[in-house]
Amino acid sequence: MPTARNGAVGIEYAVHGEGPTVVCCGVAGLGAWQWSYLVTPLAREHEVVVFDYRGTGNSDTPDGPYTVRDLTADLDAVLADHGARSVHLLGAGLGGVVAVEYARRAGRPESLGLLGTPTAPSDVDFDALARLRAPRDDPEAIERSLAVAFAPGTVEAHPDEIRRIVEWRATDDADRTGWDGQLAAMREAELTDLYEVTTPSLVFHGVEDAIVDPEAGRRLAEHLPRGEGRAVESGHLVHVEQPQVVADELLAWLDERRA
Template identity: 30%
Template sequence: MPYAKAANGVRLAYQTGGDGDPLVLLAGQSNNHHWWDGIREDFEAEYRTITLDWRGTGDSDKPDEPYSTVGFADDVIAVLDDLGIDRAAVYGTSMGGRVAQWLAARHPARVHALVLGCTSPGGRHSIERGADIRQSLIQPDPDAAKQALLELMYTPEWLARTSGPYNTLGDATMPAYAKRRHLVASNKHDAWDVLPDIRIPTLIVHGTEDRFNPVANAALLAERVPHARTYLIPGARHAYFDEFRSLASPVVLDFLDEVRTHHAPGSPH
């Protein structure tokens, strides 16, 4: 297992697969690289995929100290540096999409194409999930809370015909303090002021039935990121990239291929 080292010495486990131009895949809050199991293969005929275990998850170190989406973005840069990669396409979903916003805004020379999936700008401008959703996820019965999360991630039809395993429900090996640190990092995310600084080709993808991260956030991002385009997947919930991968992955691939063809490094947006 290769490791990169963050500026403060934290070891970051990362994984690569496939061959071609680099594509960074960023998972959601309190999840490790397994979030992308069964999906990254869709990209590996054309791209070298790169994932990492966020600090606090998987095989990465788990320091009990404040985490932030800005800090997670710096961790991604540490991984790219360890691999000797100057520029990459970045596809971030959920909290990974929040991290991707900082990558594109703070490290524009390192990102040449950006995909923001089921995510939001954060802060007071974002559209928050309803109180009923939050309550369903913190109910004392762990089985009921897990079922509530499943139903936010996937449609009833999908759940009725599949039995898992589901890779989007969190890293079960995380210490409780790390889960809290991840929650705070995601909740404190606010990239509103820097979104207009993102000048690279950007695609925003969201499911129309996403109540975990309301679809209205896609429109906010599209209005805020210059020249961003949006693709909404009818009927999809939060884990659109998994349940609707046969639709979502080709859409993302087409976008990345178009950028690769028409936006050579250093060319204007």
């Protein structure tokens, strides 16, 4: 897989499909596996770029703490290395903050898809987010940690998929330095002056999100000048729990933008 360079930091990314470019920015601490269920439907009509934050997967792990500015610079390095001139950004959790801030500072994004995105640290239950973190060498702890990521009953209802996610997390998630660094960025992630972000935006939020207050999604859609909101029957990881719902809504919305 290709590696972009942001100074001394290497950021690994993967490319799937062909067509207009969608770039995925993920939830803090979780690896690129989180996009596995969404890439397939999106890549039928789009080129989908998925990258690992610094401290995650095979990307480099510099000492932290990290900032949102660090992560937006990593995103910029990926786009420059890939040669993408115009993109749709799809961001989940911390990745939604990165996407909004990148749209504020750069001219590349044509539109934004935002999932479970906080507008300020006060929107985040950091105790709940801490429960999502688990030692990568402890499969039982990883499985227990997933309860906070999904709507109640989801883990019990899908044991085969949960086992697959546990295996992915054991190899792909951030190590201790990466988690600490990304959580530091999350703690300072405050979206202010949203009236400046005139990029068309579609905001998804799980109605049973235990990590980011579902009201944050409503406020975000309301305060973005060209924002639209979609409530989804899921927990925090909307793109993992309800990928087809997200894909259907997003693809229809993107088609409307192009029309």
